[in-house]
Amino acid sequence: MTDRRKITRTVTIELEAGGASMVELGKMLGPTGVNIRQVKSEFDERTAGQRGDVVPAVVTIYEDRTHALRLKTPPTAFLIRRTLGIKSGARRPGHDVVGELTQAQLREIAERKLPDLNTDDLAAAMRTVAGTARSMGVRVV
Structure with missing residues (x-):
């Protein structure tokens, strides 16, 4: 209906x-x-x-x-900050690093965000989350 x-x-x-x-x-x-x-x-x-x-x-x-x-699911930046236990991103992303996100943490965040992303491919979702992390000054290891 x-x-x-x-x-x-x-x-x-x-x-x-x-x-x-x-x-x-x-x-x-x-x-x-x-x-x-x-x-x-x-x-x-x-x-x-x-x-x-x-x-x-x-x-x-x-x-x-x-x-x-x-x-909807929580914002990606919020999930990254909560996972790393930080208050905010870097003042100068690309120059300053405020934390490191492991592949396991990246996968966990991507799986949680998957319903709201425009893909159903976990690898693409992980790349999207990694891009958000980099823009916050978080290194993905």
Whole structure:
């Protein structure tokens, strides 16, 4: 069955899993007229198992002010920083190195990101993650 409701807007939000901020949601979704409290409770409920992660979600808002919520995987840079235990990337990527990512760590991050990437080839996903790591000043060994 296809959804025949008319889409008025889609908004991508990026919030902490299991504890979305009403203030941030209000800023992003306030002008749309959607029930923010309902979006928050649905987001928190569906991301409760990922507490501590930053989880992007696409909120599709329909003409009747109802919504659909599609969760995505955490950003690649967030996963790399968490894996290495660093706060941020290098000030001068390509010159400064803030950490090293092993092939096993690279594979683990690529497997987690695979559903959101435009490939289903793990090797291509690993190259994509490695490119993000290099742009952050992280060496892949």
